[in-house]
Each structure stands twice: as C-alpha cells, then as structure tokens.
Amino acid sequence: xxxxxxxxxxxxxxxxxxxxxxxxxxxxxxxxxxxxxxxxxxxxxxxxxxxxxxxxxxxxxxxxxxxxxxxxxxxxxxxxxxxxxxxxxxxxxxxxxxxxxxxxxxxxxxxxxxxxxxxxxxxxxxxxxxxxxxxxxxxxxxxxxxxxxxxxxxxxxxxxxxxxxxxxxxxxxxxxxxxxxxxxxxxxxxxxxxxxxxxxxxxxxxxxxxxxxxxxxxxxxxxxxxxxxxxxxxxxxxxxxxxxxxxxxxxxxxxxxxxxxxxxxxxxxxxxxxxxxxxxxxxxxxxxxxxxxxxxxxxxxxxxxxxxxxxxxxxxxxxxxxxxxxxxxxxxxxxxxxxxxxxxxxxxxxxxxxxxxxxxxxxxxxxxxxxxxxxxxxxxxxxxxxxxxxxxxxxxxxxxxxxxxxxxxxxxxxxxxxxxxxxxxxxxxxxxxxxxxxxxxxxxxxxxxxxxxxxxxxxxxxxxxxxxxxxxxxxxxxxxxxxxxxxxxxxxxxxxxxxx
Amino acid sequence: xxxxxxxxxxxxxxxxxxxxxxxxxxxxxxxxxxxxxxxxxxxxxxxxxxxxxxxxxxxxxxxxxxxxxxxxxxxxxxxxxxxxxxxxxxxxxxxxxxxxxxxxxxxxxxxxxxxxxxxxxxxx
Numbered sequence: 001x002x003x004x005x006x007x008x009x010x011x012x013x014x015x016x017x018x019x020x021x022x023x024x025x026x027x028x029x030x031x032x033x034x035x036x037x038x039x040x041x042x043x044x045x046x047x048x049x050x051x052x053x054x055x056x057x058x059x060x061x062x063x064x065x066x067x068x069x070x071x072x073x074x075x076x077x078x079x080x081x082x083x084x085x086x087x088x089x090x091x092x093x094x095x096x097x098x099x100x101x102x103x104x105x106x107x108x109x110x111x112x113x114x115x116x117x118x119x120x121x122x123x124x125x126x127x128x129x130x131x132x133x134x135x136x137x138x139x140x141x142x143x144x145x146x147x148x149x150x151x152x153x154x155x156x157x158x159x160x161x162x163x164x165x166x167x168x169x170x171x172x173x174x175x176x177x178x179x180x181x182x183x184x185x186x187x188x189x190x191x192x193x194x195x196x197x198x199x200x201x202x203x204x205x206x207x208x209x210x211x212x213x214x215x216x217x218x219x220x221x222x223x224x225x226x227x228x229x230x231x232x233x234x235x236x237x238x239x240x241x242x243x244x245x246x247x248x249x250x251x252x253x254x255x256x257x258x259x260x261x262x263x264x265x266x267x268x269x270x271x272x273x274x275x276x277x278x279x280x281x282x283x284x285x286x287x288x289x290x291x292x293x294x295x296x297x298x299x300x301x302x303x304x305x306x307x308x309x310x311x312x313x314x315x316x317x318x319x320x321x322x323x324x325x326x327x328x329x330x331x332x333x334x335x336x337x338x339x340x341x342x343x344x345x346x347x348x349x350x351x352x353x354x355x356x357x358x359x360x361x362x363x364x365x366x367x368x369x370x371x372x373x374x375x376x377x378x379x380x381x382x383x384x385x386x387x388x389x390x391x392x393x394x395x396x397x398x399x400x401x402x403x404x405x406x407x408x409x410x411x412x413x414x415x416x417x418x419x420x421x422x423x424x425x426x427x428x429x430x431x432x433x434x435x436x437x438x439x440x441x442x443x444x445x446x447x448x449x450x451x452x453x454x455x456x457x458x459x460x461x462x463x464x465x466x467x468x469x470x471x472x473x474x475x476x477x478x479x480x481x482x483x484x485x486x487x488x489x490x491x492x493x494x495x496x497x498x499x500x
Numbered sequence: 501x502x503x504x505x506x507x508x509x510x511x512x513x514x515x516x517x518x519x520x521x522x523x524x525x526x527x528x529x530x531x532x533x534x535x536x537x538x539x540x541x542x543x544x545x546x547x548x549x550x551x552x553x554x555x556x557x558x559x560x561x562x563x564x565x566x567x568x569x570x571x572x573x574x575x576x577x578x579x580x581x582x583x584x585x586x587x588x589x590x591x592x593x594x595x596x597x598x599x600x601x602x603x604x605x606x607x608x609x610x611x612x613x614x615x616x617x618x619x620x621x622x623x624x
Binding site for chain 1: 508510512513515516517519520523524553555584585586605606607608609610
C-alpha cells in the first residue's frame, strides 16, 4: 500500500513516459550510490582507526628504543606517525627496576625531548603526592609544569601497552600509550565530511549524466511507442474495414475461380485444337505418303530408278515430318489432364521388327549394320503397342542419325523378373557424362555433337520417349561414353496374366 | 466384285483410298463427303465394306452410327472401319453395334489398307 502511494506520488498517472522512466532510473541510481557511499565511509573509518592504533604503537616502540637502544634521533618520524600523532600520547610507564629506567632517562634526554616534541599532545600520568624519577625527568626534559601533565585530554582515551625489553631480551616493563577517541572521532567526521562532499559532488554529476542519457533514450522509446500506439489505434479504428477486407477476399476468390475456369476452358480448347491439327495434317499426309507408296509399288505403271529416288525422298521426308508433328502434338497432349492409352499384352519381337522394318531402307542407305537381339522370341510385355512403337521409332531414328558408316546399331529386349528391358545401342559419337543430365529435357540438344546424317531436330524426341515410357509404368535411362557410343534402355511391365 | 464406300470429307485422302481399292484391290468404290451423303448411298444398297472418317462436317462416327441405326438398321451389319487422323480413345459399344471392327490411323500404308479390307470382307 505504502509503495503504491509512493509510486503514485512519485510517478503520477498524467506524467509522460519519458519522465517516469527518468525518475525511476534516477531513484534507482541514487539508492545504489547511497549504499556505495555508506560502504566507502565505513571502510574509511575503520581504516583510519586501524592506522591510529598502529601509529600509537609505533610511537611507543620508538620511545622505548630511545630509552634503551641506540636510536637515530635525526631521522624524521614516519608520515603516518606525523599525521596521527596528534591523537596519540605517552601516558605512563611501569618498569620493574626503576634504577635502570632512571639511568636510561639520563642517557636519553635528547631522545625523549625529540619524541615528546614531535608529539603535539601528550599526557604523562603522575602521582601528585609522590614524585617519581620518570616524572621528574619528563618535567625537566619537556619543560612542562606538573599541572599540565596530570590529566587526560577531553574524552575517552583507549590505552595500549607496549612491552619493553633490554638488549638481552630481558623484560624491563611497559610503556602505556593512549589514543584519544574523541579526537579520532572528530577527525573521522571531518574526513568523512570532506569525503562525503566529494562523493555527493561526483554522485550528483553522475545522476545528472544518467538522467540526461535516460531521458534522451526514453524520449526516443516513447516516440516509437507512440508511433506503434497510433498504428494500433488506426488498425483498431478500422473495425468496419474487416467486412470490406472479407468482401475483397471474397471478390478475389471469385475472380480466381473465374480465371481457373478460363484456364480450364483454354486448356480444353487448346487440346481440341491439337486434335484438330493432328487430324487435319494427317489426311493430306495420307495422300502424300499413300500416293508415293502407290507409285513406288508400281500402281501407276513402271517406275524408273530416278523416279524411284525422288519418290523415296518424298516418302522419307513425309515420314520425318509426320514423326515431328506427332512428337510435338503428343508432347502437348502429355501435358494435359489425360492421355489416351490402349494398354494390353503384346509381342515384343513384333513391335521391334516393325520398327526396324520402318527404317530398313535408311539403315541400308547409311551402310549401318543392324542387330536385333531378342533372346526369347515369344517375349510379351504390357503397355500401349502404338506408344511403345513410337518410343522405339524415336530411339532408332536417333541411333541412325548419330551412327557413322560401317557402324552398328543393336536393338532388342529381354525379360528380367517382372520387367521387360528394351535397348537401342549405337556406336556413335557418344555423350559425355557431364552432358547426360538434361538429355530427357524438352528442347535439349547435346552441344558439340553433330549428327552423321539427317537433321538434328528440335530436341523433343527423348523428352517424349521419357513421358511415353513413364505413363506406361516404365522408366528410361541412358549409358554413354565418347568411346563406346550410346545405349538407351527403357522398361515396361512384363506380360500380365489378367490385364486390368 | 466387292464394293467399298469411302466416307471422308477430304477429297485427296478419299481419292487415295479409291485408287488403292480400284487399282490394287480390284474393288468397286462409292464416295461420300458427309454422313447424309453416305446414308443416301447406303440406302441404294450393294455396299460390302465401309471406310469411315471420324471427323466429318455433319458429325463423327458415333453420329453416323446413330443415324444409320435410325434410317437403315439393316446396314448396321456391313463391316466398317474408322480411318482417322486423331487417335480415338477407344471403340465404343455403339461402334461395335454399328459393325465397326476397329480403326486405322492416318497415314496408313497400302499393306495396312489391304489387310484391313480383307479383314472386313472376311467378316461379311
């Protein structure tokens, strides 16, 4: 409750944040400095008292030495002793053999005088009724009157005994020394006052500096917070806009749905266009290829060698054009939602021989040796025979393009477990490993490798092969090196007992 | 002599099939550029085999079958083959009912045409 009241008093609600922070920081710093100051003063006081006692004992020792030992009276008293001697006094002596002391006193007049005169204040306790030899001596040496020797200075005096031995370590007696507590206290207070003034000065400086820094930083903080607060208020003030935002989102969703519909419609139209193009080019192609074949087969009468050569050229280029268009259209169709597949079990040998037969003339013309390797003639596979044929056509066409004269192309297939592995191998230039990564990417052509014959193409054949193989549940891969040529493998599922 | 009806809206393509049929297969031929025309020809009778394009100006093979079923159901039994430029998804039940035995993808070779015609004639 009290703390709350203090807080309310020190930090009223209407006070700015920066002022609150600054006050809090200053109060905290002041408390810390007060604790620190208190500790410093306490240590200083203890240190002073300790040094006073040490100094008193030093004086007593020096006094005893002046009496009984050889001592250099010309040497100045230490700084410590000089500073503190004003609170220290020789108060009395008690010796076992007074004669020894008396003799000693006789020999040490000058020393005693030196010591006593070094002390601004001293008390020699004497018995006023009975004069003792020390007192007489002290009176004589110091030139003081008996009266001034008879009382302690004002305030409590703490006495300490200093034991005196002779040269042979024989106990002679003790010298009493006294410390004026009052004077020590007064001195400590004076020193503390000075220290306190210095500390308070420094502390005020520190508080001022800290206050300025904290105020500056809290001002910046407050400005930032006010900015945030304003933004937050603005956002809160926009409550009615939530509805607007929802409307915007709803509108956007509708627009996106419309766009999606448009895209779907465009895709549909595009696919229809592809099918139309496919159909429209195939009909004239039927006439071109068909009539060429018809004439070549003698349907229109005898054909000369020269005519046959031209017809062969027409047929070959028509075939090339058809393959190209087929590939492009299929690639587009494969990117659509569905691709027609007529999957069934079919004979591998039949499809391979059909492929080889298609390119028989070109292979012969290129002077390339062809090897067909099908270890099991009755081998069947499960897939779309037309699409498999299309893959083989592309692979064999590539092999013919890149195999040099007198080279060899090997085409075949074999079963391994539940898979039929097809291969088309050539002895062409081969493809460096570093360039094989993109081989099945659309429109990629291996740089630096030129075909031995024909056209390089657009780089869509292998990409199409990959897609056609994969949609039939198979995989395709290549092995190639510049020394041995290239072999492309692809797999299809083996014959199925009950095709789905 | 067997007679083949060639239904195709592409005159060049139709002409090629006519040439092959007459010159190499020694068949009589009839031509039609649309379904309506084809129905009229069929109605006249004497058709042994029909080669049918799948994309005609007045419909596709399904439309042809529907109209044939309606106007000349007796002609449903005539063996037919679809010759198409676009790969059809599959042979429909209507095709089977209509006597369509399969399809040929254009461009097809003379050997394929010969084999297909023989297949159709054997089914008659």
